[in-house]
Each structure stands twice: as structure tokens, then as C-alpha cells.
Amino acid sequence: MSGSNLPTGLSAFPLLGKVGIGAGLVEAGAAGPHPSPPPAEEGGMQSQPLVRAEALAKTFDVSPPLLNRVLEGKPRQMLHAVDDATFTIAKGETLALVGESGCGKSTAARLLVGLYEPTRGSFYFDGQDAHAAFKAGGAGARKLRERIQMIFQDPYASLNPRWKVGDIIAEPMREHGTVQGKAAQEQRVGELLQSVGLSPADMVKYPHQFSGGQRQRISIARALATQPEFLVCDEPTSALDVSVQAQVLNIMKNLQRERGLTYLFISHNLAVVRHVSDQVGVMYLGRIVELAPKHMLFSAPRHPYTRMLLDAIPKMHDTGHARTPVQGEVPNPLNPPPGCTFHPRCPHANERCKTERPAMLGIQGIQVACHAVEEGRI
Numbered sequence: 190m191s192g193s194n195l196p197t198g199l200s201a202f203p204l205l206g207k208v209g210i211g212a213g214l215v216e217a218g219a220a221g222p223h224p225s226p227p228p229a230e231e232g233g234m235q236s237q238p239l240v241r242a243e244a245l246a247k248t249f250d251v252s253p254p255l256l257n258r259v260l261e262g263k264p265r266q267m268l269h270a271v272d273d274a275t276f277t278i279a280k281g282e283t284l285a286l287v288g289e290s291g292c293g294k295s296t297a298a299r300l301l302v303g304l305y306e307p308t309r310g311s312f313y314f315d316g317q318d319a320h321a322a323f324k325a326g327g328a329g330a331r332k333l334r335e336r337i338q339m340i341f342q343d344p345y346a347s348l349n350p351r352w353k354v355g356d357i358i359a360e361p362m363r364e365h366g367t368v369q370g371k372a373a374q375e376q377r378v379g380e381l382l383q384s385v386g387l388s389p390a391d392m393v394k395y396p397h398q399f400s401g402g403q404r405q406r407i408s409i410a411r412a413l414a415t416q417p418e419f420l421v422c423d424e425p426t427s428a429l430d431v432s433v434q435a436q437v438l439n440i441m442k443n444l445q446r447e448r449g450l451t452y453l454f455i456s457h458n459l460a461v462v463r464h465v466s467d468q469v470g471v472m473y474l475g476r477i478v479e480l481a482p483k484h485m486l487f488s489a490p491r492h493p494y495t496r497m498l499l500d501a502i503p504k505m506h507d508t509g510h511a512r513t514p515v516q517g518e519v520p521n522p523l524n525p526p527p528g529c530t531f532h533p534r535c536p537h538a539n540e541r542c543k544t545e546r547p548a549m550l551g552i553q554g555i556q557v558a559c560h561a562v563e564e565g566r567i
């Protein structure tokens with residue numbers, strides 16, 4: 190499947206940003222003891238997860254054309270954008286995926302909304318094999334698309350500039366037939382605009398008449414039009430000013446509380462992630478290398494890459510305390526290092542790390558893929 194499946198109210202895939210880790214919003218409590226309550230699973234009350242990804246993988250064939258390969262003797266080239274991603278999200282909770290540019294966050298997002306078919310692995314939504322349903326098409330796929338919606342990064346690129354806001358928001362209702370009749374649709378568009386802090390009168394305006402933050406609110410209202418249960422949010426605030434980011438994040442959190450929404454929230458910015466998530470998955474070159482409840486990840490990060498990202502976050506109460514910028518470069522994903530792909534940047538790498546890929550291990554309520562953690566070296 191491809192981006193061409195997008196409805197016409199969305200103009201195209203927006204350009205995806207390349208911003209440094211840790212830039213932007215700083216949460217007030219970032220340097221103090223962790224204030225957030227433990228997530229639901231720690232109380233032993235966790236219900237069946239709404240979202241379950243099992244060893245999900247997406248490989249792109251980026252080989253040169255056949256003729257070039259034959260003439261120049263070049264091999265096929267496969268790029269493992271997402272490899273072996275396993276996670277669950279309980280209903281009403283937020284899993285954040287973080288990592289540097291190119292680590293596979295958007296590819297993971299597109300797998301979950303059915304824009305990409307996985308190369309391997311499965312994704313179950315509410316107990317149903319979602320990709321089997323997407324592939325089968327028909328009413329099953331339509332229903333699933335109603336229940337799973339996506340919010341993109343760039344509110345300037347993601348709304349069709351030639352459509353009025355009312356039409357942009359009503360389009361999914363028309364497509365899915367969830368609200369019948371023009372009057373009922375207008376009524377519902379007005380309610381959705383109000384739910385994101387805009388006015389029903391805004392439905393007759395065009396996207397260019399709004400600020401970036403307001404446009405992202407329109408994108409959220411549009412995503413809510415089919416009354417979805419699961420929202421996949423790909424860097425929804427990264428293109429916005431820091432002050433506006435906080436407003437949009439708060440709206441998203443309120444909507445989640447009111448409607449019991451479940452979020453996959455993608456960000457390169459750990460300070461934003463700290464604000465919104467229950468669980469955090471840290472991705473590096475296509476793999477999740479640490480998956481932990483938020484408070485554990487921030488108070489006791491285990492993977493050296495997670496530690497590197499956290500050291501780079503500006504902390505509000507840390508004046509005078511130099512933060513350490515993220516060290517080194519992400520290797521070429523077409524030619525990843527052997528063993529642990531993080532080893533060229535890792536201060537704890539040993540010989541084993543250079544040859545043996547670390548498996549994901551469950552340790553004290555978190556999952557981490559690191560030999561040094563397994564060996565008790567860190």
C-alpha cells in the first residue's frame with residue numbers, strides 16, 4: 190500500500206523534519222523526582238491491549254535498477270527500516286517512540302495505519318489481525334480505518350489548501366458514512382472544532398487563514414471525525430513553536446482523557462515524550478532497543494543510547510550543569526555495523542558487541558537489548 194491511499198482532504202505526506210534530539214520544549218519537572226503515577230500494568234489490572242505489534246518489520250528494496258545491477262555488478266540492496274518491533278499499548282494509554290532521524294519511527298507509524306504492508310510480523314488491533322483485514326479490503330478494512338487514524342507532522346502540508354475547513358473535517362464522515370445529511374455533518378464539524386478549541390464559525394475558512402497551531406488542531410479535529418479509538422501521531426507538534434506545542438499537547442491529552450483514546454506518539458524530542466507518554470520505546474536503526482514505562486525510562490535509563498539521548502535534554506532546574514550533546518552520527522542504514530548497531534558510538538562496547546546482535550531481554554519491568562546490561566556491566 191502507499192501514500193496514495195490518503196483521502197483528498199489531506200494534500201500529501203508532509204515533509205518529515207530533521208531536528209536534533211532534545212530541542213524545544215522543557216517540562217517543568219524534568220530535573221526533579223518523577224511525579225507521574227505508575228502505568229496501569231504495574232497495578233496488575235491491565236486489560237487486553239488494544240494494540241499489539243509482534244516482531245513487526247518493514248524492509249525496503251532500494252536496489253539500483255536491474256540493468257545497472259547487471260552492468261555494474263552491483264548486488265540488491267535492502268534497507269531494514271523497522272526490524273522486529275514488538276510492543277503493546279493498553280486502551281487509553283500512550284506509547285511514545287523516540288529516536289534520531291531515520292531510525293524508523295514514521296515507517297512504524299505507517300505500518301500501524303495500513304499505509305505499508307509489513308515484510309514480517311503482525312499487528313493486532315483489538316484482537317484482530319489488522320494487516321489481514323487491510324489486505325482483505327471491503328467492509329472490514331473500512332471499519333478498521335475508521336477506528337485507526339493518523340495525525341501528520343506538518344499542518345501546512347497536510348491540509349488541502351483548496352478546501353474549506355468544514356469540508357476537510359467532514360470528508361472522513363462522508364467517506365465512512367458515519368454521519369448522514371449535510372445539517373448533521375455541519376453540526377458534528379462544529380462540535381469537533383469546539384473540542385479542539387476552535388469555533389464552529391471557522392468551518393467556512395481556508396487553511397491559510399489559520400496559524401500553524403490552529404492548523405494542527407484542524408488536523409486533530411479531522412482525525413477525530415470518524416470517532417477513532419487509536420490515533421497514530423507522527424511528530425504532531427515538531428513543526429510548531431514551543432509555546433504552541435504545549436497548547437496542542439494539552440488539547441491532545443484532554444481529548445485522550447475525555448474519549449479514552451489510545452495514542453502512538455512519535456517524537457524525536459524526549460522532553461515532549463515525557464509530557465505525553467505512559468510507555469516509551471527508544472528506536473535505533475530500525476530496532477526498539479529499550480521499552481519501558483515512562484517513569485522508569487526517565488529515572489533509570491538502561492540502554493547506553495537512551496542515556497545518551499537523556500543526557501542531551503535541557504533541564505529546567507539544571508542551570509550551570511552542562512548537558513552533553515548527542516555524540517556521533519547514525520551509521521548508514523544500508524550498511525549497518527555488525528553486532529550491536531550502536532557499538533561505534535557506545536562507550537560500553539566490548540568485543541562481543543562488535544559481532545553479536547543483542548537480543549531483547551525483560552529485566553525488572555523493562556525490555557532492553559544490550560550486552561552490557563545483560564552482563565551486569567552497567
Ligand SMILES: Nc1ncnc2c1ncn2[C@@H]1O[C@H](COP(=O)(O)OP(=O)(O)OP(=O)(O)O)[C@@H](O)[C@H]1O
Pocket residue numbers: 205206207249251268269270288289290291292293294295296297457522
Ligand atoms: N519508502 C521508502 N523507500 C525506501 N526507504 C525508505 C522509505 N521510507 C523510509 N525509508 C528509509 O527507512 C529509514 C527509516 O525512515 P523513517 O522515515 O521511518 O525514519 P524516521 O525515524 O521517521 O525519521 P525522521 O525523524 O527523519 O522522520 C530511513 O533510512 C529512510 O531513508
Ligand code: SF4
Pocket residue numbers: 492493494529530531532533535536537538539542547558559560561562
Ligand atoms: S550491546 Fe554493547 S555496544 Fe550495544 S549498547 Fe550495549 S554495550 Fe553498547
Ligand SMILES: [Mg+2]
Pocket residue numbers: 205206294295296423
Ligand atoms: Mg519520521
